[in-house]
Structures are given as structure tokens and as C-alpha cells.
Amino acid sequence: MNCKNIRQKVSIRAVLESFSRFPVKENRRTAFYFALDRDEKVPSLSVDYVKNTAFDFGTGKSYDVISIVQQIKQCSVSEALQYLSALDLSFDPGQLPVEKPSEVSYKILKIKKIRHPALIQYLDARKVLEQKHFLKQIDYEFYGRKYFGIAFENNSGGFEVRNTYTKLCLGLKDVTLVRAGSEPTSEIAVFEGFFDFLTFRNLENKLNSGCDCLILNSTAMLFKAEQILQEYPKILLFLDNDPNGKSVALKIRNDYQNVEDCSLIYHGYKDLNEWLIKTKEP
Incomplete structure (x- = not known):
């Protein structure tokens, strides 16, 4: 074009x-x-x-x-x-109808277990297929066209939607808190996106992931995480190795005590998931 x-x-x-x-x-x-x-x-x-x-x-x-x-x-x-x-x-x-401000441009048609071969292949390529129980398959309509993708729910009931070609949020944008049990743990691991969280779960034996996890779903949502982070004596950061991720990591280290930056684990890679994809044996 x-x-x-x-x-x-x-x-x-x-x-x-x-x-x-x-x-x-x-x-x-x-x-x-x-x-x-x-x-x-x-x-x-x-x-x-x-x-x-x-x-x-x-x-x-x-x-x-x-x-x-x-x-x-x-x-x-x-x-x-x-x-x-x-x-x-x-x-x-x-x-785009503008006379009804309350209308939205999408419609969620169905939410179900992930069964579509293309989505299973996508998760397998991202090396997180074992963690698909954290996800759903979502069928939706966007500006009159029908699509499907994997869906990761946030704290406000919105869905982060991904497939090979799509990256968007349906509903309200928010963070996602995943607790390890009924009570907060002594540590919380913080991620930018849910693929890094799923990667972390894959590596739980090596990384001792028996802790609560907070997925920002965008660094712009950090302001919604502030009250949650105050509950935890220790914060583990698994943010992206880019200027934006480093900036957010610095802000969290300045605002909270006992913060550990774990990005050295995947030094030289954009994020934890990319590190897993490029280093894990087929």
C-alpha cells in the first residue's frame, strides 16, 4: 500500500x-x-x-x-x-458508528479450551504448550470480521489476545495477578507479557517458581501494579532487555526494597521467552 x-x-x-x-x-x-x-x-x-x-x-x-x-x-x-x-x-x-459512544468495535463470540491446530502449533513454537491451562481459545468479531486467537485474562476481565499475526486486548486493559495459593507468598515475580510468565512456569524446577506472579500486560500498566507490589517483601523482575524494560526495572528498584533483577538469566536476548526458544533443545 x-x-x-x-x-x-x-x-x-x-x-x-x-x-x-x-x-x-x-x-x-x-x-x-x-x-x-x-x-x-x-x-x-x-x-x-x-x-x-x-x-x-x-x-x-x-x-x-x-x-x-x-x-x-x-x-x-x-x-x-x-x-x-x-x-x-x-x-x-x-x-465506524460515532453516534453511540457506548458501543465497542468487537464482539466475543466464544471462549473455550484451546483446540485449534494453528494455536497449538503457535504455542509449541513459543515453547509453552505445557502451560496452555493458563489460556483459552477465543473466537471474536472485530469491525465485522471474525478471528480467533489464544486469550489470557487480566484482573478486569479483559483478554490479551495473541496468534501468529495478532497482538491486541479485548475489554479493559489491566494487569494479571496469578497467586500460588490462597495467601500471598513472600516473593512475587513480575513479567511484561504472559509468554514470559508461561516460560517461567516451564522453568519452575530451575527457578523455584513457587511464588505469586504479576503480569503487567504492558509496561504502561505499571501504575495498576503499585498497590499489589507493596504486599510482597521481595520482588523478582523478569522484564525485557530493552530500554523500556530497563526503565521500568529502574523505577521499581527505586520505589521498593529488596528487588532482584533477574534479566541476567537471559542476557543477550530480548526476553525470557526468546531465550527459551533459542536455547532449548528441540
């Missing part, structure tokens, strides 16, 4: 979700996100789902789907177009 087609046909919300960025506040037409280029506690990026544009009140910058990718990836227009062309994120802005 050319620039004009991409600006008109690629959903700005889905592009942001592809980078694990989700709204802090939203209604049917607009939403507020945290800024693309800085850390902040009050979201300043206003996104208009119908116009398919965004405006940063902190800097005065306006964005379309192409410039958003450029800002996040720090890349050229051609590289941004290549990224967007590889995603299945199309939508028709003319079909």
Missing part, C-alpha cells in the same frame, strides 16, 4: 497495540495514551479513532499511523511502510 492508502485503511489503535501500547482512558471515538517519546504519569497523547490520528498535548506534535511507527521505531518512512504493510490491521473508518 502507498502512504495515502495506509493512512486511510490501517487502524491507529491496532498499530499502537502492535507496540503493546493501550489506552489509559477511552470512549467510542477517542482515547488517551501515554506519550510515545517519554515517561509520564498523566497520559497526554490524544487519539481519535475515527480520524485515525493522534495529538500529543505535551509537545504539540500530530501523528498519523506512519509517523507513529517512525517515532516508536525511530525509522524512515519506507521502513514504517514496510512495518505497516506486514500487519493485518485494516479497517474502514466509514463503518
